[in-house]
Amino acid sequence: MKFILNDRVVEETSLPSDFTALRYLREKRGLTGTKEGCASGDCGACTLLVGALEEGKVTYFTLNSCITPLQSLAGKHVVSVEYLAELGEGLHPAQQSMVDAHGSQCGFCTPGFVMSLAGLYENLAQTDQVLDRESVCDAISGNLCRCTGYRPIIEAGLAMAGQQDHLLSQQDWLKTALADLEQSATNTNYLRPTSLAEALAAKQQYPDAEFIAGGTDLMLENTQRYKDFNLLIDLNNVAEIQQLEAQGEQLIIGAGVTYSQLEDFSQVAYPQLYHLLSRIASRQIRNRGTLGGNVANASPIADMPPILLAFDADVRLDKVDGSSRMVKMSEFYLGYKHTQLADDECLVAFHIALDKLADFHRFYKVSKRMEDDISSVLLAARFRVNEGRMTDVRLAFGGMAATPIRANAAEACLQDVALTDEVALEQALQALREELKPMSDMRASAQYRLDMASNLVRKAWLELKGDPVPTLSGHPVPESWLALGQDIGNKGVDHA
Numbered sequence: 035m036k037f038i039l040n041d042r043v044v045e046e047t048s049l050p051s052d053f054t055a056l057r058y059l060r061e062k063r064g065l066t067g068t069k070e071g072c073a074s075g076d077c078g079a080c081t082l083l084v085g086a087l088e089e090g091k092v093t094y095f096t097l098n099s100c101i102t103p104l105q106s107l108a109g110k111h112v113v114s115v116e117y118l119a120e121l122g123e124g125l126h127p128a129q130q131s132m133v134d135a136h137g138s139q140c141g142f143c144t145p146g147f148v149m150s151l152a153g154l155y156e157n158l159a160q161t162d163q164v165l166d167r168e169s170v171c172d173a174i175s176g177n178l179c180r181c182t183g184y185r186p187i188i189e190a191g192l193a194m195a196g197q198q199d200h201l202l203s204q205q206d207w208l209k210t211a212l213a214d215l216e217q218s219a220t221n222t223n224y225l226r227p228t229s230l231a232e233a234l235a236a237k238q239q240y241p242d243a244e245f246i247a248g249g250t251d252l253m254l255e256n257t258q259r260y261k262d263f264n265l266l267i268d269l270n271n272v273a274e275i276q277q278l279e280a281q282g283e284q285l286i287i288g289a290g291v292t293y294s295q296l297e298d299f300s301q302v303a304y305p306q307l308y309h310l311l312s313r314i315a316s317r318q319i320r321n322r323g324t325l326g327g328n329v330a331n332a333s334p335i336a337d338m339p340p341i342l343l344a345f346d347a348d349v350r351l352d353k354v355d356g357s358s359r360m361v362k363m364s365e366f367y368l369g370y371k372h373t374q375l376a377d378d379e380c381l382v383a384f385h386i387a388l389d390k391l392a393d394f395h396r397f398y399k400v401s402k403r404m405e406d407d408i409s410s411v412l413l414a415a416r417f418r419v420n421e422g423r424m425t426d427v428r429l430a431f432g433g434m435a436a437t438p439i440r441a442n443a444a445e446a447c448l449q450d451v452a453l454t455d456e457v458a459l460e461q462a463l464q465a466l467r468e469e470l471k472p473m474s475d476m477r478a479s480a481q482y483r484l485d486m487a488s489n490l491v492r493k494a495w496l497e498l499k500g501d502p503v504p505t506l507s508g509h510p511v512p513e514s515w516l517a518l519g520q521d522i523g524n525k526g527v528d529h530a
Contacts, residue, residue, distance in 0.1 A: 035108035035224070036215050039063065040117035043211060046104070051223040052256045052263040055099035055107060056080045059114055067115040067145045068099060071178075073257040075101045075250055075319055076406065078177030081146035083153050085111035085202060087212040092203040093160060095294070095321040096153040098176070101253035102322065103246070105224040106268055109215040113202060115145040118152055121200040128152040128194060135190035139181040150174045150317070151191050156202055158194075165195040175405035176316025225267045230274040230352060234380060236267050238354035243267050245380060247275070247290045248322040250315075251331045275326065275382055283388050289326025289381045296325065307341070310397040314338075316406040326381045332371045332437070335408050335477075339363070339438035341397060343430035344414035345390050350382040351375060360385070367437035393418045393426070396494045400486050402477070409433045410478040411486045415494040417448075424448050424498075429491060434472045434483060443469045444491065459495055463488045 036045045049058070059065040059082075071079035075098035082099040084107060085092045092111065118126035125133065128151035138144040154173035158165055170191035179187065202208070225243070227233040237243060243265040246252055255261040269275055275290035278299055287296070293311055297320065300307040314337050315323060328338045329349070342349075347363040351374070361374050363384075368374060375381055395416040401407040411433050418426035427448045429441040447462035472483035496503050 035105050037107050037109060038111045038208075038211055038215070040112070040114060041120070043215070049104060050262070051103065051105065051266040052253070053104055054253070054257070055082055055102045055104045055112065058104045059099065063114075065114045065116055069142055069145060070100055071143070071146075073100045074254055075176075075316075076178070077143070078146040078150065078174075078316065078318060079143050081149040081177065081318055083113040083149050083156070083202075085113065085208070085212075087209060090209075091160065092208055092212065094153055094156045094202060096150055096173075096176075096318045097322050098250075098318045101250060101257060103224070103249060103253065103266065105266075106246070106249070106270065108226065109212065111202070111208060111212060113149075113152075115149055118148065118200070121202065121205075126152060126155075126200045127197045128155055128190075131190040131193040132187070135186045135193060137182060137186040137190040143177060143179045143182075147174055147177045147179070147187055150177050151194065154191065155194050155197070155200075159198065159201050160203065165192065167192065172312070172317055176318040178406075223265050225265070226271055227267065227269070228271045228273070230272050230380070230382065231356075233267055233269055233272050234352060234354045234356070237378065237380065240265050240267070241378065245269055247324045248292065248319075248327050250319050250323040251327055251333075269380075275380075277383060280388060285386045285388055285391060287325060287384045287386070289329075289383055290324050291326075293320035293323055293325070304391065306395055306397055310337070310341070310399060313399045313401070313404065319406075325384065329366070329384075330373065330375055330381050332367060332373050334370065334436055334438060335412075335433045336438065337399065337409060337412055337432060339367070340412055340414040340430035340432045342384055342386070343438055343440055344395065344416045344428040345386045346428070348385040349374075350385065351379045352382050354378045358382075364440065370436035390416065390418075394498050396497055398490045398493065400478075400490075408477065411483050411490065413487065413490040413494065415491065417494075417498050419453055419498070422453050424451055424453060429466075431470070431487060433477075434470050434487065441466050441469060441487075441491075453499060459492065463491060466491060 036043060056068060056070055059068045069079040071077035080098055080100040081096050083094055083096055085094045118129060128148045132138055132148060150173045163169060170188050225236050227236055244263055246266045247269045269290055275288040277286045277288040278291050279286060293314055297308055297311045325338055328336050342363045349361045349363055349366050351361060352358045366374050393416050398413045399409050400411045401409050409432055414430045416428040417424050427445045429445050432438050443465040444462040447458055447465050451458040466488055467484055470484060470487060472480045474480045493503050
């Protein structure tokens with residue numbers, strides 16, 4: 035496989051299929067600025083900047099190099115933190131602003147922050163995005179710091195505004211070099227099919243091989259459990275699983291669509307989904323993680339399955355023999371970490387009826403952190419209203435059972451009743467408490483989960499009626515509260 039590492043083309047022919055980009059930089063190239071913090075994609079110390087040639091321009095995104103197979107970056111521009119200072123005179127703006135704002139103490143996490151800010155800096159030059167506190171916080175949402183504190187790091191990000199030098203994408207040689215890499219050869223232990231037929235044929239030939247797209251869950255088997263993957267089949271170039279479009283009366287979402295791609299798609303058309311996606315994992319994970327992986331992984335606390343349940347989605351599964359079948363999302367999960375997906379099948383796409391997407395819907399996620407955290411409780415609610423009555427109700431939960439589930443008894447209590455019928459709501463909440471049997475664990479007690487589930491259903495009902503309800507989203511703490519010498523507890527009163 036060939037790729038560009040900083041400023042030169044590199045070819046590798048003998049790497050293991052699961053050899054991570056982090057290991058490659060540190061062990062093979064001596065680029066030790068990229069750090070290993072958690073080896074699970076949680077801390078951001080290993081953040082890497084990767085560029086791809088798309089529609090005639092080079093676009094960059096961040097990812098966690100600790101859980102990214104290097105071979106998945108074939109044909110890409112891989113940028114390490116050492117290279118940023120070589121793009122122009124002096125340090126890169128992301129580096130210089132961290133120095134000026136005193137954004138580093140022990141420095142272990144600093145390279146990851148710098149790469150996330152550099153990615154934001156690069157994207158600003160490619161889009162109409164405005165550099166503000168929200169965009170800076172989004173960029174560093176997957177970077178954890180234990181000692182510096184985030185205020186100076188956010189200030190460093192904001193200080194990049196207006197600077198237009200050190201741009202990676204404006205290097206004259208880069209587009210030509212990336213275009214020449216598109217037809218680079220594939221290693222025999224890492225297959226990169228370009229069609230679904232090729233992918234299924236590869237799986238039939240190598241039944242023990244694993245499909246990989248984002249790999250944000252799969253690669254944890256390697257980094258946390260030390261499992262070696264002999265052969266991987268990369269699905270990222272398979273067009274059939276990259277679909278994201280309306281066809282007839284359905285929205286088709288390919289299993290290989292990333293969270294970031296779905297964010298861009300839903301921002302205007304489906305704002306409730308867009309806001310929830312910003313709460314899922316981190317920017318680095320959303321740039322790699324896919325919907326298919328989230329569903330097929332079969333975690334009971336996954337965030338997307340309840341949404342697909344609420345919309346009565348169908349799941350397309352294709353077999354190596356060329357046959358295809360559709361499975362209802364409500365029937366996809368058979369038990370804990372057990373689904374209808376067979377060993378010789380590939381999850382291809384999700385089909386959702388457009389009229390159900392047009393119904394009133396709300397998604398609520400309860401977690402201990404705003405970003406990069408797993409749900410304690412997640413509710414996906416959908417209501418169809420006709421002449422003041424609820425005619426179709428879906429209440430789907432994550433984090434409440436061994437699989438994502440629907441609260442069927444509670445739904446039945448609200449079916450075909452008046453929108454304002456509070457007695458029916460109380461009956462639904464009582465049924466909810468009786469049918470849900472959550473467990474207690476490190477994230478929440480069973481009682482807490484029951485209380486939150488009831489309150490979230492009530493919140494959805496209030497919003498459906500048009501009543502105002504408090505909503506916490508994004509980064510609500512005002513910038514003035516974060517200034518030096520101010521106390522959040524006293525709402526910014528200066529005691530200096």
